[in-house]
Amino acid sequence: MNEQPNLQQFVDHLSSYSDDNAQTGGRVPGPSSSVGEIGTVLEIAGSGSRIAMNVAQLHALAEHQDPSIAMAGQVGSQVKMKVGSSWLIANVRTLRADDSDDGVIAHVDFLGEGQNASGGRMVNFRRGVTRYPIPGSAVFPVSTEDMRAIFAADDSPHVEIGTVYPTDDIRGALYVDPMLGKHFAVLGSTGTGKSTSVSLILHRISELSPEGHIVMIDPHGEYSAAFKDCGELFNVDNLQLPYWLMNFEEHCEVFLTTDGAERQRDADILGKILLAARTKGKNLEQYGKVTVDSPIPYLLTDFSQILTAEMGKLDRAGDTTPYQRLKNKLDELRADPRYTFMFSGMLVSDSMGPFLAKLFRLPAHGKPISIVDVSGVPSEVTSVVVSVLARMVFDYAIWSRTEAQRPLLLVCEEAHRYVPKDENSGAQAVRKILERIAKEGRKYGVSLGLITQRPSDLAEGVLSQCGTIISMRLNNDRDQACVRAAMPEGARGFLDAIPALRNRECIVCGEGVAIPIRVRFDDLEPEKRPASSDPSFAALWRETGGEEGIISRTIKRWRGHGR
Numbered sequence: 001m002n003e004q005p006n007l008q009q010f011v012d013h014l015s016s017y018s019d020d021n022a023q024t025g026g027r028v029p030g031p032s033s034s035v036g037e038i039g040t041v042l043e044i045a046g047s048g049s050r051i052a053m054n055v056a057q058l059h060a061l062a063e064h065q066d067p068s069i070a071m072a073g074q075v076g077s078q079v080k081m082k083v084g085s086s087w088l089i090a091n092v093r094t095l096r097a098d099d100s101d102d103g104v105i106a107h108v109d110f111l112g113e114g115q116n117a118s119g120g121r122m123v124n125f126r127r128g129v130t131r132y133p134i135p136g137s138a139v140f141p142v143s144t145e146d147m148r149a150i151f152a153a154d155d156s157p158h159v160e161i162g163t164v165y166p167t168d169d170i171r172g173a174l175y176v177d178p179m180l181g182k183h184f185a186v187l188g189s190t191g192t193g194k195s196t197s198v199s200l201i202l203h204r205i206s207e208l209s210p211e212g213h214i215v216m217i218d219p220h221g222e223y224s225a226a227f228k229d230c231g232e233l234f235n236v237d238n239l240q241l242p243y244w245l246m247n248f249e250e251h252c253e254v255f256l257t258t259d260g261a262e263r264q265r266d267a268d269i270l271g272k273i274l275l276a277a278r279t280k281g282k283n284l285e286q287y288g289k290v291t292v293d294s295p296i297p298y299l300l301t302d303f304s305q306i307l308t309a310e311m312g313k314l315d316r317a318g319d320t321t322p323y324q325r326l327k328n329k330l331d332e333l334r335a336d337p338r339y340t341f342m343f344s345g346m347l348v349s350d351s352m353g354p355f356l357a358k359l360f361r362l363p364a365h366g367k368p369i370s371i372v373d374v375s376g377v378p379s380e381v382t383s384v385v386v387s388v389l390a391r392m393v394f395d396y397a398i399w400s401r402t403e404a405q406r407p408l409l410l411v412c413e414e415a416h417r418y419v420p421k422d423e424n425s426g427a428q429a430v431r432k433i434l435e436r437i438a439k440e441g442r443k444y445g446v447s448l449g450l451i452t453q454r455p456s457d458l459a460e461g462v463l464s465q466c467g468t469i470i471s472m473r474l475n476n477d478r479d480q481a482c483v484r485a486a487m488p489e490g491a492r493g494f495l496d497a498i499p500a501l502r503n504r505e506c507i508v509c510g511e512g513v514a515i516p517i518r519v520r521f522d523d524l525e526p527e528k529r530p531a532s533s534d535p536s537f538a539a540l541w542r543e544t545g546g547e548e549g550i551i552s553r554t555i556k557r558w559r560g561h562g563r
Contacts, residue, residue: 035061038072039106039139041081044132048109049090051079051139055102061141067166072141076165076497076518078150079108080122080140081133086113087122088133089142089150091516093496111515114149125150127515144170151517159204161197165505165518172508172519174468176205179512180409180447182467183438187455187483192472193504193521195413195532198451199226200524201470202369202411206230212368213361215393216411217386221375222530223413229527231369232358236341236376241385242351243300243342245392248274248292249429250384255329258322266322273310273326277303297348304330338378342385356396359389360408383427386418391433397444407445410437415450416457423459431459438465456482468512473501494518 038061039053058073071077075095081088090108098105110132114125122145142150144167151164153173164170186201188194203226206212210230216223224233246254248271256266277298279290290296304327311323333343361368377385393410400406412418418430419438437448438461448466455463456478463469463486474480484495487509494507494516501507501518509516 037138041137068144069141078142083131088113122146122149162519162521174512179468183448184468185450185466186470188472189475195530210366211364214369214409218373219414221373222532223371225531235373244297276306383430387430397446409447411449413451415452416454419459468510472506
């Protein structure tokens with residue numbers, strides 16, 4: 001009701017501009033020409049405002065030589081308002097036509113403010129708002145020069161990942177300490193260039209910190225090709241993950257096959273035997289208090305002998321059933337070649353120190369990232385393997401607090417597999433440790449990077465623990481709503497653009513950027529790209545010849561691997 005007089009006054013005020021524009025034949029001002037106001041403030045709220053803009057003037061600016069000014073008034077563009085000696089910057093979230101005038105009403109979200117310099121330029125931009133404009137204040141387009149001031153990276157450690165939309169040369173930067181200090185997530189539907197973009201970010205961080213400590217869980221074997229020259233690569237052939245590093249809960253997930261009351265009974269027996277195996281023949285004074293969770297080496301032969309001895313103490317044959325189940329499972333694990341990477345050999349040495357040093361890159365020797373390819377791990381224990389690796393990261397951080405600090409970054413691809421929304425989906429050990437890292441990791445110098453194509457399938461609250469969200473195109477409405485709910489109010493206008501993003505474009509919001517930005521990722525060198533490109537059916541289906549050899553070699557690998 002109250003906006004009509006303001007809008008009418010504004011349209012009258014701009015009528016002279018339209019006349020002048022007509023008299024000059026619609027010539028477009030050059031980038032050095034000063035551009036007048038394009039709107040006026042109608043209403044102010046804490047996080048945003050409503051402004052009125054003149055359609056004729058917006059059309060006149062659409063061919064401006066400055067691409068930022070040419071974008072003026074469009075959804076996702078920025079506008080500025082003068083408040084005292086400062087410029088207040090806002091992002092256009094929505095537009096609607098005004099029924100009674102040649103104008104549009106825009107909802108804008110405030111982003112931050114900068115100082116007004118000579119010639120109307122803006123300098124020293126900072127996030128946050130200290131003073132608000134009053135209704136009736138003039139609204140101006142943001143120029144590329146203003147954009148440089150807004151997005152210019154300061155001296156804090158940062159990595160450049162691409163160019164800020166809609167410019168061609170303004171660099172988009174991620175501030176490393178805020179991004180890693182409060183976790184981050186990379187989201188995007190399949191085919192949007194997510195894996196390549198993750199590789200780009202990790203390469204830039206590795207280049208900035210060649211003595212860093214990054215562990216990446218790679219469920220599809222994509223990233224080994226991208227980091228073969230600057231990382232340590234692990235798979236089932238060389239991982240050699242000791243089974244005795246598992247805690248009691250992880251032992252239960254591997255060894256127990258029952259449910260309900262039977263599972264609880266089996267777990268009690270497993271706990272008793274496991275503790276006896278961990279302590280057998282040990283000088284316990286060097287360890288202090290030993291529990292079923294203590295990562296102390298034990299022999300599978302000792303475990304089997306203790307199990308057999310306990311079974312022999314029983315009077316009735318019926319009571320031996322749970323023991324027999326455990327024995328059968330143990331024999332199965334030791335005999336199955338798929339589990340060699342974890343349950344290998346009869347002799348056990350205390351390899352925990354060398355294993356952690358290699359996995360955590362301590363020291364890194366210029367190769368700061370470990371890629372753990374779990375694609376060859378049997379599906380029954382994949383979640384346990386990821387649980388052990390994630391827990392090693394967290395527990396090391398906790399128990400090394402009195403030492404010189406070595407912060408660790410754990411990057412988890414396909415995160416919705418391991419922290420699913422469904423709490424009854426099994427694999428509780430990995431879910432618990434990743435949720436704990438999300439909540440408590442930053443206290444101990446552990447950062448979590450979650451990568452997923454289905455954020456709506458992630459457990460409640462995990463995404464909201466990520467201080468920086470890098471969202472590529474999401475095609476699913478539920479995924480879009482999930483990301484929107486996890487982000488602050490001021491970023492909503494940017495998030496509305498998620499369905500319209502091109503491949504290898506993203507919206508970055510949160511701690512890792514000064515303000516929300518839309519970025520086109522840089523091209524990555526071919527040798528640094530992951531092996532994740534989609535096959536060309538049309539091209540590959542034209543190729544023929546050698547099928548017999550392909551099939552025979554495939555079957556040989558298939559049978560030899562046992563998967």
